Amino acid sequence: MNVKEAIYAWYQKNGRHDLPWRQTNDAYKIYLSEIMLQQTQVKTVLERFYFPFLERFPTLQSVAEAPLDDVLKMWEGLGYYTRARNLHHTAITCKGVLPKRPEELGGLKGIGKSTAHAICAFAYHQALPILDANVKRVLCRYFALSVKDEKVLWEKAWKFLAVKHPYEHNQAMMDIGAFVCTSKNPNCLECPLSFTCKGKNTPENYPLAIKKAKVPTKKRFALVIKKEGKLGLIQRKERLLHGLWGFVQVDEKPKNAHSLGKVTHTYSHFKLELEMIYDESLHVKVDGYFTEEEIESLALSTVDKKIIQTLFSSK
Ligand code: SF4
Structure with missing residues (x-):
């Protein structure tokens, strides 16, 4: 079994299949989850924000038709309000219907390349890699990259992608980053990448931590x-x-x-x-x-x- 097959098998057995945004192919619901999860933990999004927001705004069209104040009200407490303003702006710009091409999605306010790929991979099963913070860490360790260089990481992500099942591959990489290849104490023994992982002996070196300045x-x-x-x-x-x-x-x-x-x-x-x-x-x-x-x-x-x-x- 090669590493891509091992990742696929791991996901079938251990993936978080029950997450609501993994049980839909509605691009808006997937987009909303991606935006909410950008700066917020899954637990918080699930327990307090995702369902109430969808109840108030069941479609992107309903976001487009609402005043910004209403969208901000439903975002209240989630923080990073630029996300809500961008969501509203995007809903209006694309008249309530998200485009299906990643280049067009990536041109909308608040949708970066990885989010555009995530929407296309999860809603339409397009063969595109994603590169969120967790996936970056996994790739840095797997390829023993001490520097988090975006260009290099995209190249690695493209090569590493299992094009036969991009949906499962991307979801698996996110889950492995969240639960196995965690920033502290990665569990290499349980990791489907461990057989060929170049960084498993010193995972803390990949990438090398940059000292954060104390917040004033x-x-x-x-x-x-x-x-x-x-x-x-x-x-x-x-x-x-x-x-x-x-x-x-x-x-x-x-x-x-x-x-x-x-x-x-x-x-x-x-x-x-x-x-x-x-x-x-x-x-x-x-x-x-x-x-x-x-x-x-x-x-x-x-x-x-x-x-x-x-x-x-x-x-
Ligand atoms: S083997 Fe260890 S370091 Fe390598 S990807 Fe898996 S958990 Fe991370």
């Missing part, structure tokens, strides 16, 4: 603005949180403001420490005033949700 902490202040029992919020314009509602943030603490507590949130590049402050003499322009009930229906970023929870739980 930013300290800012969130203005709690009140009017007639309602809270004043703005709709964010900055790139990462665009379209989400939240509290006005400032770098300097206004002189007479008093503290209502702190919340923290860790983003990919920094940790935000946000002190909630209140000063009734402050006059700050906001985009709207909302009751607690009205805020429930708005899409808020996680840190703004934390503020709301802190404010209302201390009432």
Whole structure:
């Protein structure tokens, strides 16, 4: 049995066949799972986001017809909101029907080459390799590559692909990366690639780890603005949180403001420490005033949700 056959056999026996996006050939549902899973664990996507999103938006056409606010609301808590904005943009651009060619898919906002290949391989069984973070690690170890070079990895992925059954091959590679060839303590004894794997004696060397810089902490202040029992919020314009509602943030603490507590949130590049402050003499322009009930229906970023929870739980 060669390595491709071994991977196929391993998948038949050990693959996660029950994942809902593996039980459909609906390109939209596969696309949605790929986008949600880009920065979020399978467990979280499965338990909290995938099914409610599909219930609200059963087709890509329904995403295209909805206002962005509604899409963001269903994405609330999942983070990395650019994914939701790109999904909405893509739904409108392709009028609710995804193209079937990987080159066309890859030209849509938020769909990279690997995601385009995943959609085509999983929905239409096209013979295309995928290259997500787990697969990259497996290939680096299998071919003993100490540097994660995209071009080299794509070449290896193409050569390694089992063209007879690309669906199973790609799903298997993802599962092997997730459960067998894990970043720490890979289980080479249970791995279908082990017989010919060049990196199995020193898997930690492939690829060589790049030391991550410690994320800096930013300290800012969130203005709690009140009017007639309602809270004043703005709709964010900055790139990462665009379209989400939240509290006005400032770098300097206004002189007479008093503290209502702190919340923290860790983003990919920094940790935000946000002190909630209140000063009734402050006059700050906001985009709207909302009751607690009205805020429930708005899409808020996680840190703004934390503020709301802190404010209302201390009432
Ligand atoms: S044999 Fe070990 S290092 Fe090689 S791919 Fe399998 S788990 Fe990873």
